[in-house]
Amino acid sequence: MPCTHRVRLGTVSGVRLTRFTDLALRIAMRLAVADPAEIHTTRQVAEAVNAPYTHVAKVVSRLSELGVVEARRGRGGGLVLTERGRDFSIGALMRELEGSGDVAGCDDAPPCPLRAICRLRKALREAQEAFYAALDPVTVRDLVDRSNEPLEQSGGPVLIQLTDRPS
Numbered sequence: 001m002p003c004t005h006r007v008r009l010g011t012v013s014g015v016r017l018t019r020f021t022d023l024a025l026r027i028a029m030r031l032a033v034a035d036p037a038e039i040h041t042t043r044q045v046a047e048a049v050n051a052p053y054t055h056v057a058k059v060v061s062r063l064s065e066l067g068v069v070e071a072r073r074g075r076g077g078g079l080v081l082t083e084r085g086r087d088f089s090i091g092a093l094m095r096e097l098e099g100s101g102d103v104a105g106c107d108d109a110p111p112c113p114l115r116a117i118c119r120l121r122k123a124l125r126e127a128q129e130a131f132y133a134a135l136d137p138v139t140v141r142d143l144v145d146r147s148n149e150p151l152e153q154s155g156g157p158v159l160i161q162l163t164d165r166p167s
């Protein structure tokens with residue numbers, strides 16, 4: 001049987017994001033709630049999102065290419081979330097980072113012999129696009145903005161919730 005139908009986004013099995021995309025979202029949210037008066041180095045951000053420095057540096061580089069994050073050099077430098085990054089659509093960011101490949105690995109080596117006629121492939125593509133489309137209206141700003149929630153429902157400052165991750 002050539003196909004195990006492991007539905008995936010990126011390279012991991014199951015309906016879940018790649019680690020790269022998850023880290024990108026963690027970094028964007030962490031910077032979105034950062035005190036602008038403080039300097040946030042890549043190493044500090046790596047610690048804040050509980051990820052290895054080298055991984056975070058690669059993700060920051062990609063986020064910089066997309067204009068989501070700016071790495072300011074020199075005295076007073078550090079990582080900042082740009083205004084473009086603050087308003088960046090989560091769906092659009094995921095499309096950029098996850099790519100448009102088949103979620104079931106139809107063209108992997110060896111390629112699936114059913115791929116030329118497979119209706120499941122088309123259905124999975126549509127489901128993938130629906131997943132992204134549901135996240136298109138959501139921005140990074142939305143993920144950290146709790147101004148519309150009553151205080152008793154907000155669960156406390158977002159900054160604390162983002163930094164106190166269970167290990």
Ligand code: SF4
Nearest residue numbers: 003106112115118121
């Ligand atoms: S072509 Fe169809 S059967 Fe083959 S891997 Fe893709 S979804 Fe699965």
